[in-house]
Amino acid sequence: MPRINSPAELEDLRKGILSHKAPDKPCIAICAGTNCLALGNQEVIRAFKEELKKQSLEDKVDIRATGCHGLCERGPNVLIYPQEVYYIEVSPEDVPEIIAETVLGKKVIDRLLYTDPDTGEKAVHQSDIPFYKKQTRMIINTNTMIDPKRIDDFLAIGGYSALSKALFEMTPEAVLDEIKKANLRGRGGGGFPAGLKWETARNAPGDQKYVIINGHEGEPGAFMDRAIFTGNPHNVLEGFIIGAYAIGASQGFIYTRHDMPQLKENIYTALAQAEEYGLLGDNILGSGFNFHIEVHFDVGIFVSGESSALMRSIEGKNPEPRPKYIRTSVSGIWDKPSNLNNVETWANVPQIINKGHEWYTSIGTERSKGTKLVSVSGHVNNTAVVEVPMGTTLREIVFDICGGLPNGKKLKAVHFGGAMGGSIPENLLDTPLDFDALSGLGATMGAGGMLVLDEDTSMVEMTRTLLDFLSKESCGKCVPCREGVRQMLKVYNRLCEGKGKPGDIELLEDLCDVSKKASLCSLGRTAYSPVASTLRFFREEYEEKIVQ
Numbered sequence: 331m332p333r334i335n336s337p338a339e340l341e342d343l344r345k346g347i348l349s350h351k352a353p354d355k356p357c358i359a360i361c362a363g364t365n366c367l368a369l370g371n372q373e374v375i376r377a378f379k380e381e382l383k384k385q386s387l388e389d390k391v392d393i394r395a396t397g398c399h400g401l402c403e404r405g406p407n408v409l410i411y412p413q414e415v416y417y418i419e420v421s422p423e424d425v426p427e428i429i430a431e432t433v434l435g436k437k438v439i440d441r442l443l444y445t446d447p448d449t450g451e452k453a454v455h456q457s458d459i460p461f462y463k464k465q466t467r468m469i470i471n472t473n474t475m476i477d478p479k480r481i482d483d484f485l486a487i488g489g490y491s492a493l494s495k496a497l498f499e500m501t502p503e504a505v506l507d508e509i510k511k512a513n514l515r516g517r518g519g520g521g522f523p524a525g526l527k528w529e530t531a532r533n534a535p536g537d538q539k540y541v542i543i544n545g546h547e548g549e550p551g552a553f554m555d556r557a558i559f560t561g562n563p564h565n566v567l568e569g570f571i572i573g574a575y576a577i578g579a580s581q582g583f584i585y586t587r588h589d590m591p592q593l594k595e596n597i598y599t600a601l602a603q604a605e606e607y608g609l610l611g612d613n614i615l616g617s618g619f620n621f622h623i624e625v626h627f628d629v630g631i632f633v634s635g636e637s638s639a640l641m642r643s644i645e646g647k648n649p650e651p652r653p654k655y656i657r658t659s660v661s662g663i664w665d666k667p668s669n670l671n672n673v674e675t676w677a678n679v680p681q682i683i684n685k686g687h688e689w690y691t692s693i694g695t696e697r698s699k700g701t702k703l704v705s706v707s708g709h710v711n712n713t714a715v716v717e718v719p720m721g722t723t724l725r726e727i728v729f730d731i732c733g734g735l736p737n738g739k740k741l742k743a744v745h746f747g748g749a750m751g752g753s754i755p756e757n758l759l760d761t762p763l764d765f766d767a768l769s770g771l772g773a774t775m776g777a778g779g780m781l782v783l784d785e786d787t788s789m790v791e792m793t794r795t796l797l798d799f800l801s802k803e804s805c806g807k808c809v810p811c812r813e814g815v816r817q818m819l820k821v822y823n824r825l826c827e828g829k830g831k832p833g834d835i836e837l838l839e840d841l842c843d844v845s846k847k848a849s850l851c852s853l854g855r856t857a858y859s860p861v862a863s864t865l866r867f868f869r870e871e872y873e874e875k876i877v878q
């Protein structure tokens with residue numbers, strides 16, 4: 331790989347890559363995402379490779395093992411370019427027919443198309459499937475266009491042009507200003523404005539600054555960060571390097587899951603390739619800017635995704651949180667200013683730099699801009715990774731995009747934001763996806779995990795499961811969280827065994843109040859959310875469980 335020493339050389343390289351790509355050359359993009367992996371995509375990929383070899387078609391047809399396509403429930407999914415014919419639930423036995431009929435014969439195999447369960451209509455192209463039609467996929471859409479292990483695929487779709495623009499056409503202050511004007515809010519939980527956080531770290535005293543990608547994604551039911559990071563790691567890295575330039579950091583850390591071999595492999599491959607091209611390391615693109623990245627793996631406990639605990643973990647200590655009054659942007663890893671953002675937050679940065687804040691702020695609601703990735707699971711027809719503009723209603727996500735609930739069941743609620751999130755009843759389903767609208771209902775956006783619950787769900791039992799998780803995951807450092815959550819769980823166990831006592835609801839309310847006010851970190855401070863939201867909207871279910 332040649333080292334790239336200037337924006338002109340980057341553009342020449344891009345042109346060279348594109349000149350070798352015939353636009354009409356067939357390409358079979360097979361989802362190699364986590365869910366399709368469980369559904370047997372490796373055998374499908376192998377079958378395609380073998381069949382092309384058998385027919386001596388390796389030079390005439392490209393194969394691309396890609397990241398998640400989003401429609402995880404219906405995998406393994408296969409998208410055939412240039413016609414963009416989309417096949418679902420593909421098995422190795424279908425492969426010879428796909429090559430003969432669709433790739434060579436340009437004919438569509440009806441059996442493998444998506445069928446709309448309501449109308450019975452078949453969708454030939456990906457864009458005809460209601461699931462895709464109703465989304466705005468400006469981050470996750472690139473997953474089908476690239477092989478995450480080939481940096482050239484990313485360069486071919488314009489990758490690293492935002493980095494080049496930032497380094498050569500913008501000062502760090504101008505980059506920061508663009509992110510502030512775009513009002514990019516953090517996608518990892520709190521929705522804090524990224525620009526303000528960057529500015530605090532940039533202006534904090536000390537020359538050594540750190541930047542971090544939070545790729546821990548321990549929230550139950552959340553799987554979109556790994557869909558972005560595994561499927562298009564360079565998109566995240568590009569945003570990260572731009573952020574480091576704006577903040578003035580020469581060292582970055584990726585903190586991610588230890589138990590995802592594919593994610594690990596794709597991150598390491600992307601880092602090595604970016605470094606070889608001179609897009610990372612010393613004197614990036616010949617600009618004089620130096621930036622190095624280290625990868626750290628979590629220890630498998632939920633709280634290590636909390637910002638201060640994560641920084642302790644990077645220091646080699648136990649991932650225990652610190653009190654929030656010490657701001658990590660000013661005093662983080664080894665007490666140096668450290669800016670941490672979620673995977674999806676970083677992934678938004680290149681497009682903001684390329685297209686500008688005005689474009690970005692034209693998408694979304696008044697106070698929540700851009701799109702949001704949501705991972706949808708539970709009692710829903712399409713378990714999926716969805717990307718929609720902020721402001722899309724929860725009803726649209728569940729019914730129009732994810733195909734509603736199976737077995738004709740009615741919807742009772744959606745639980746948003748993982749274990750520390752809240753439940754929203756069916757009659758409020760027209761609530762827009764918006765940081766403030768959700769938190770107004772006691773259900774924070776969290777990282778965007780959405781659990782669909784049907785009419786048969788016991789909200790008390792569902793909340794018990796979440797508290798069981800939280801009580802095991804509390805790091806135990808502070809009493810209100812360690813004991814408070816455990817005491818709440820005791821009450822839930824009692825309620826679920828049919829032994830609820832008068833006063834239990836009031837006791838839960840008191841415990842919520844104490845853990846919310848007195849806990850050290852957001853785990854304890856927001857553990858009350860599932861309790862408070864289900865007490866607010868489903869109180870009668872609690873009352874029924876109390877034996878008078």
Ligand SMILES: Cc1cc2nc3c(=O)[nH]c(=O)nc-3n(C[C@H](O)[C@H](O)[C@H](O)COP(=O)(O)O)c2cc1C
Nearest residue numbers: 516517518544546547548635636637671672675852
């Ligand atoms: C217990 C706990 C676990 C968390 N886990 C994650 C996580 O896995 N990924 C993440 O991005 N943020 C997680 N957060 C939120 C982070 O502390 C932090 O607010 C966020 O990563 C900041 O990035 P953002 O501003 O881009 O959202 C967690 C918070 C808590 C309290």
Ligand code: FES
Nearest residue numbers: 363366398399402
């Ligand atoms: S993992 Fe294949 S579509 Fe999500």
